Amino acid sequence: DSEMVRRYKAAGLVVFGKSASPEFGLTTTTESKLFGVTKNPWKDGATAGGSSGGAAAAVAAGILPAANASDGGGSIRVPASCCGLFGLKPSRGRVPFGPDAGEGWNGMSTIHAVTRSVRDSAALLDAVCAPERGAPYAAPPQARPYLDEVGAAPGRLRIALQTDAFNGAPVHADCVDAARATAKLLGE
Template structure:
């Protein structure tokens, strides 16, 4: 028989297997997760919105027979609406925002049998690579509490690394799954745009750059979660081609001999820390030992064009979000409502023209084609995830205003 004190030794699929075998109950798993929130959260600040009773009621009402039936699940405090529960996006301007509907992804998580019981921290509107906000404070890295857990899915990563849950919802526009996974020693993959639906309120995030998925301790959990979450929803403007077979079936499957390009220099010209370079080279050596072909080759991108285009797209979408919230509240946003850098980004885009936005879209599409051309010769591009090990808290905070 499974013992609940072995909770942290299992990934999400492992916990679900326990439930199917009758070795533990969904109630026991939820209470184990709640106990870990109570034990770890005061030091980490990973879970910022508690919905423990909602989780208990969902179990009492009966859970679907999905692949994750009975597994406790945390939603990030960004994008994934949950009817009747606050969605603050880490912002004082949204502090009392309560969703009146479920996000498509929230519904799919429930159908998979996951038990939603809270939300994890995000920096304001997911705008930086650390999880710090005026609304909720700082989220600390479980491995070293003086360091950032990464962002913007730092709350999710801290919760998983601390053993509160084996996997958690996360989002990624410019590294917000991959950076926290790297900071906290987890697995994180950013899915192809439109692989996971964004509805029902929007069709895409940041013109397709922002997507949703998860951070996890195991690769197979990430694959199975993507199987549960992916596929088009009614009204989606576009969607990714369906996979040849379930993602979970790819875990452990023989990929054949892969052609891998190794690049250790950063695309934006920033110097890469020696530890990060060493980690990429270690991974390359492992791939070679497994029989794959690794070649050092550099993908060169016009970093000024890319930075300008993505900055405009993100800032324009940010301003639209703040204007829409202002309409809901019946007043305009001010510098007192948001973080200093958030305000600067939203105000800084005001003089730009609609044509500038259209040109920015063309730029990122052109760069995407450039990357695709590079990958005609390779199956994968291997790089350091970050240019530096986890940074001290405060270095990337939106409250600085000079980031």
């Protein structure tokens, strides 16, 4: 077992099955010659995302409450967004990466999970976050449990709103108005 699996088992999780992913985990859809297209359980014809699309589809379908996933360039976050789940890419060194504790994606690839809620993700992080012996990176220890953070008031937030396209393309006035109305609603 990898260090992450050892920690999952120590926390009482039951590990079973293997989910689909694209070859080398390099695409934002989960399609392979061996298993075919991984479908979104919520919408026929929609993608489950990738590269952890099989994990996300399994959680979204209710097969299990959480599924292990990895993320270098969106492989937790993309499938989570496609399947209506929560996906967090932990900071480098926050969770164990072994047995492949090298420089995957120049050290930017991490392991965590796709879950149904922020609370579930926080509970998993509490179960597995600790330095890994021999790892090339280590994050400073968390000051308090992640589950405690879930219920904490965020304090005053300051969020920027950009209504111009990054490439200079025109943005339809209805889109700008909708973004501003949403920002105003969230600011109250």
